[in-house]
Amino acid sequence: MDDKITKQSELAEQRAMQYWVVDGIAELVMGGFFGLLGLYFGAQAVLPEESTVGSLLSAGFLLVIVVGGLAGRSLIGKLKERLTYPRTGFVAYRQPSKKRRWLTIALAFGMAMLVSALFASAPASLAWIPAVSGLVIGVYWLYQGHRMGVLRFYALAALSAVAGTAITMAGVGETLGLPLFYIVIGLALIVTGGLTLRSYLRQMPVQPDESGERTI
Amino acid sequence: MNQPLRGLMDLDRVIHEPARLTIVAILSAVESADFLYLQRETGLTKGNLSAHLSKLEGAGYISIEKTYRGKLPLTLCRLTESGQAALKQYRQQLELLAEKPS
Numbered sequence: 001m002d003d004k005i006t007k008q009s010e011l012a013e014q015r016a017m018q019y020w021v022v023d024g025i026a027e028l029v030m031g032g033f034f035g036l037l038g039l040y041f042g043a044q045a046v047l048p049e050e051s052t053v054g055s056l057l058s059a060g061f062l063l064v065i066v067v068g069g070l071a072g073r074s075l076i077g078k079l080k081e082r083l084t085y086p087r088t089g090f091v092a093y094r095q096p097s098k099k100r101r102w103l104t105i106a107l108a109f110g111m112a113m114l115v116s117a118l119f120a121s122a123p124a125s126l127a128w129i130p131a132v133s134g135l136v137i138g139v140y141w142l143y144q145g146h147r148m149g150v151l152r153f154y155a156l157a158a159l160s161a162v163a164g165t166a167i168t169m170a171g172v173g174e175t176l177g178l179p180l181f182y183i184v185i186g187l188a189l190i191v192t193g194g195l196t197l198r199s200y201l202r203q204m205p206v207q208p209d210e211s212g213e214r215t216i
Numbered sequence: 217m218n219q220p221l222r223g224l225m226d227l228d229r230v231i232h233e234p235a236r237l238t239i240v241a242i243l244s245a246v247e248s249a250d251f252l253y254l255q256r257e258t259g260l261t262k263g264n265l266s267a268h269l270s271k272l273e274g275a276g277y278i279s280i281e282k283t284y285r286g287k288l289p290l291t292l293c294r295l296t297e298s299g300q301a302a303l304k305q306y307r308q309q310l311e312l313l314a315e316k317p318s
Binding site: 008009016 | 237238241242244245246247248249250251252253254255256257285286288290292
């Protein structure tokens with residue numbers, strides 16, 4: 001029986017995590033962000049480095065990531081408030097523990113160092129950037145699919161790895177390969193997110209009396 | 217009465233009820249959740265859910281905060297420390313019961 005209770009708790013936790021992606025909004029916004037990142041890399045590849053815009057773009061990478069991340073988060077919140085919460089309710093998630101947060105930062109930093117060291121030691125391997133990006137992003141989706149029990153994330157993981165490798169194999173080079181990869185992944189996320197959102201909106205009508213809580 | 221049966225008698229009846237156990241399990245996984253989410257997840261009617269929430273609140277296992285999100289009224293429920301402890305104890309009691317030979 002205790003096993004059943006543990007399973008019930010684990011299921012409740014997994015369902016709560018699934019709830020974050022039940023409407024596809026996070027994927028849509030992330031897809032938009034990846035698409036813009038692809039255009040950013042594309043602009044960097046096209047514009048001469050010595051031009052003012054080219055230099056600004058190169059210098060502003062961290063800013064693009066931070067601002068994009070914050071804007072995306074805010075946009076997800078606003079869309080959920082308008083579309084999701086009136087239909088299926090509101091959930092606030094626990095903040096990750098300090099230990100987990102530091103572990104994530106350390107892991108990301110470690111991977112960035114490893115990849116940088118690899119590319120620095122063998123400049124020819126730069127052509128593999130799309131494939132490496134595809135694998136890293138693929139592993140991320142694989143982990144999320146396993147953690148949340150969401151099947152479409154496995155498909156995204158496979159697509160990411162395949163797209164990255166295919167772009168590298170096509171020999172377009174990292175200058176055009178990286179923007180191409182991010183645009184492909186961005187479009188894939190927009191498609192899966194859009195389909196998920198459409199299905200969610202069809203299945204979940206707005207609750208006419210959201211304030212059922214008045215009965216408490 | 218033998219020991220395992222006495223263990224059964226000691227179970228926390230507030231949590232032991234399946235609907236309330238479901239609510240507590242859901243709330244143990246999140247920071248807080250609103251009435252609508254709990255209703256969808258548990259499949260309970262509004263009246264039933266309200267009654268169970270009141271009972272859990274009365275036992276001090278959950279806190280209920282009435283607020284607004286934009287113009288919409290929102291009832292946020294969260295598991296209190298006492299509720300977390302009660303759930304933990306309940307699971308430990310069941311574990312002990314499962315270990316004892318019948």
